[in-house]
Amino acid sequence: MTNSEIIKQSEAAFVGNYARFPVAMIEGQGCKLKDADGKEYLDFLSGIAVCSLGHCHPAVTEAICQQAAKLVHVSNLFHTAPQVELASLLVEHSFAERIFFANSGAEANEAAFKLARIHSDDGRYEVISLEGSFHGRTLATVAATGQPKFHQGFEPLPAGFLCAPFGKLEALAAMINHKTCAIICEPLQGESGVRPLEIEYLKGIRQLCDQHELLLIYDEVQVGMGRTGSLFAYEQLGVKPDIMTLAKALANGLPLGAMLTTDVIAESLKPGTHASTFGGNPVACAAGVAVIKTMLKKGFFEQVNSNGEYLAKSLGAMVQKYPRLACGTRGAGLIQALILTSTGVGIGGEIVQSLFEQGVLANFAGNAVLRFIPPLVVTREDIDSMVAILDQSLAGF
Ligand SMILES: Cc1ncc(COP(=O)(O)O)c(C=O)c1O
Numbered sequence: 001m002t003n004s005e006i007i008k009q010s011e012a013a014f015v016g017n018y019a020r021f022p023v024a025m026i027e028g029q030g031c032k033l034k035d036a037d038g039k040e041y042l043d044f045l046s047g048i049a050v051c052s053l054g055h056c057h058p059a060v061t062e063a064i065c066q067q068a069a070k071l072v073h074v075s076n077l078f079h080t081a082p083q084v085e086l087a088s089l090l091v092e093h094s095f096a097e098r099i100f101f102a103n104s105g106a107e108a109n110e111a112a113f114k115l116a117r118i119h120s121d122d123g124r125y126e127v128i129s130l131e132g133s134f135h136g137r138t139l140a141t142v143a144a145t146g147q148p149k150f151h152q153g154f155e156p157l158p159a160g161f162l163c164a165p166f167g168k169l170e171a172l173a174a175m176i177n178h179k180t181c182a183i184i185c186e187p188l189q190g191e192s193g194v195r196p197l198e199i200e201y202l203k204g205i206r207q208l209c210d211q212h213e214l215l216l217i218y219d220e221v222q223v224g225m226g227r228t229g230s231l232f233a234y235e236q237l238g239v240k241p242d243i244m245t246l247a248k249a250l251a252n253g254l255p256l257g258a259m260l261t262t263d264v265i266a267e268s269l270k271p272g273t274h275a276s277t278f279g280g281n282p283v284a285c286a287a288g289v290a291v292i293k294t295m296l297k298k299g300f301f302e303q304v305n306s307n308g309e310y311l312a313k314s315l316g317a318m319v320q321k322y323p324r325l326a327c328g329t330r331g332a333g334l335i336q337a338l339i340l341t342s343t344g345v346g347i348g349g350e351i352v353q354s355l356f357e358q359g360v361l362a363n364f365a366g367n368a369v370l371r372f373i374p375p376l377v378v379t380r381e382d383i384d385s386m387v388a389i390l391d392q393s394l395a396g397f
Contacts, residue, residue: 001026001036002036002037003022003023003024003035003036003037005036006024006036007022007023008026008129008222010024011240016230017248018211019297020216021167021356021361023035023036023037023039027055028043028051028054028055028056028240028394029054029055029056030054030055030056030375030377031043031044031054031055031374031375031377031378031379031382032055033055033361035065037296039142039358039359040359040364041104041356041360041361042359042361042382042385042386042389043055043350043361043373043374044360044362044372044373044375044378044386045363045373045374046374046375047138047220047250047253048248048373049190049222049223049227049248049249049335049373050248050249050252050253051252051253051375052225052226052227052248052249052291052293052295052375052376052377053252053291053376053377054375054376054377054378055253057252057290057294058167058250058291058368059290059292059294060251060253060287060291060294061285062290062369063255063289063290064265064283064287066285066390067082067191067282067283067286068283069285070282071282072281072282072283072371073278073281073282073283075113075277076275076276076277076279076280078183080280080282080285080395081282082283082285082286082288082289083101083280083282083285084280085285085289086099086280086285086288086289086292087099087133087280089102089262089289089292089293090246090258090260091260092095093231093292093296094231094232094246094260094264094268095234095240095241095243095244095260096260096261096262096355097261097262097263097266098260098261098262098263098265098266098276099258099259099260100258100261100266100279101256101257101258101276101279101280102247102256102257102258102259102276102279103255103256103257103276103278103279103281103284104108104136104255104257105135105136105219105221105222105245105247105248105257106135106136106137106138106141106245106249106257107136107143107247107257107276107279108146108221108245108246108247108257108258109135109136109140109217109219109221109229109276110138110140110141110183111245112135112182112184112217112219112243112245112259112260113127113140113144113184113342114193114259114273114274115215115243115259115266115268115269115274116181116182116215116217117160117181118268118269119181119265119268119272120181121268122240124178124179124180124181125160125179125181126160126161126162126179126180126181127139127144127160127161127162127170127180127181127182127183127184127217128163128164128175128176128180128182128183128184129144129145129146129149129160129161129162129163129164129171129183129184129195129391130146130161130164130165130166130184130186130189131146131163131164131165131166132146132147132166132189132192132193132195132366133145133146133147133163133186133189133192134146134147134150134186134189134190134191134192134220135184135221136221138181139149139154139157139158140161142154142157142183142296143157143158143160143161144161146163146164146166146192146307147191147192147206148251153314158383160179162175163265164182166195167197167198168191168202169201169205172204172205172208173208173289174315174362176208176212176214180212180214181214181215181216182214182215182216182217182243183203183205183208183209183214183216184217184218184219185197185205185216185217185218185219186220186221186222186223187202187220187223187228187233187237188223188228188233188331188332188335189366189368190222190223190335190365190371190373190377191222192365192366192368193339193365193366193367193368193369193371194330194331194335194336194337194365194366194369194371195312195366196330196331196332197237197240197329199237199238200265201237202237202239203239203315205239206239207208209242212289215242215243215265216241216242216243217241217242217245218233218241218243219244219245220232220233220244220245220246221236221246221247221248221257222248223335223382224244224246224248224249224250224290224333225248225249225250225291225295226249226295226300226301226304226333226356226376227249227334227335227373227376228332228333228334228335229301229304229305229308229332229333229334230301230333231292231295231296231301232244233332234323234354236332238327242258242261242262242265243260243261243265244259244260245257245258245259245260246258246259246260249291250288250291251285251287251288252287252291253287253289253326254281254283254287254288255284255286256284256285256287256288257279260389270366275324276392285300290360295376300357300376302380303376304333304334304376305333307330307334307378307379307380307383308331308333308334308336310380310383311334311336311372311374311378312329312331312336314320314383314384314387315329315336315337315338315387315390316329318387318390318391318394319338319385321373321391321394322395323341324341324343324344325337325340325343325344325347325351325373325394325397326339326341326344326394327339327340327341327344330369333376334369334372334373334374334378335371335372335373336372336373337369337370337371337372338345338363338369338370338372338390339368339369340368340369340370345367347397348364348367348370349364350370350397351364351370351393351394352364352395353368354393354396355390355393356397357391358392358393360386360387360390361384362390370390372386374386382390
């Protein structure tokens with residue numbers, strides 16, 4: 001089938017909630033994707049920070065195939081070996097001692113909110129998030145998301161979610177009250193335009209949590225699993241959470257989310273308090289084991305960091321060349337952004353469209369930046385090819 005045949009069927013069948021690029025992808029390998037008409041794309045989106053080892057990484061494909069031939073699903077009424085292996089690896093390499101598996105980032109955050117509430121035995125229930133945050137599309141995660149555009153049309157939202165101004169510790173402190181049980185933040189906000197939290201700010205948030213006996217939840221759904229140049233973003237910041245959520249790159253494209261926490265906090269979730277039929281599916285977990293083992297190989301994160309610096313530097317050259325459109329770069333590891341001027345913001349969507357037409361996939365995040373989140377296995381040649389096309393695109397505006 002061609003692109004247009006697939007799109008025609010798609011338009012007839014689906015709810016219209018997605019604004020998709022007008023192509024159907026049929027194949028992927030590493031940082032390349034191919035559409036149904038045979039056109040190739042250089043992927044600097046990775047399925048929105050999901051396919052971090054690239055498309056069809058051999059270790060992941062092998063793990064999926066082997067597990068699929070053995071056992072696909074039994075539910076959490078039983079133990080399975082891939083689940084245990086992945087949970088043990090996450091425990092071994094993070095602050096956490098206990099894991100809960102879900103199927104998505106939103107579900108992992110829902111689990112975190114439920115845990116924070118039930119752990120507060122004095123009935124505290126309010127969670128404070130930060131302006132600009134993104135935590136998912138279920139009602140509670142929408143309520144926690146600090147961007148009003150995601151709330152519109154879905155009110156009344158579940159009670160118990162407050163949003164603090166970004167970067168202002170005093171304002172956050174002033175919002176803490178006798179009902180607050182947790183603060184949730186992304187160490188680096190992805191969806192609102194690649195906005196890192198200053199270390200001092202994060203330290204201040206940790207202090208507030210300690211002072212008021214609140215749980216600090218890190219949403220590392222987007223920036224966890226190697227994206228910022230270490231397995232978890234918090235490792236580079238030196239500020240540990242009490243709960244952390246993961247999803248996206250955890251199984252390189254199979255649906256898998258996780259909530260990580262400590263022994264003491266985990267005790268509050270007794271049998272029957274929370275569950276997921278599919279969560280921790282053996283095939284997804286087998287993929288997750290392959291992902292984490294590949295990322296922990298010697299030199300993997302050094303490569304992510306050096307290619308991240310190279311990407312940032314290459315984007316910096318675009319700032320020099322096109323000051324009318326771009327005014328800076330920001331990011332960590334391989335989540336990098338070209339910050340657009342107000343003129344650039346006005347045509348952000350058009351720049352993305354022009355890149356797409358020339359075979360580069362990127363996106364316009366937070367109405368502020370062009371976001372580049374390639375597979376972590378991206379090469380310097382891939383970066384050079386992408387930047388050459390970006391250069392050509394920007395020259396046209
Ligand atoms: C930081 C963050 N949290 C949560 C989510 C929601 O994840 P999912 O779409 O898997 O529910 C996202 C998705 O973009 C995200 O970026």
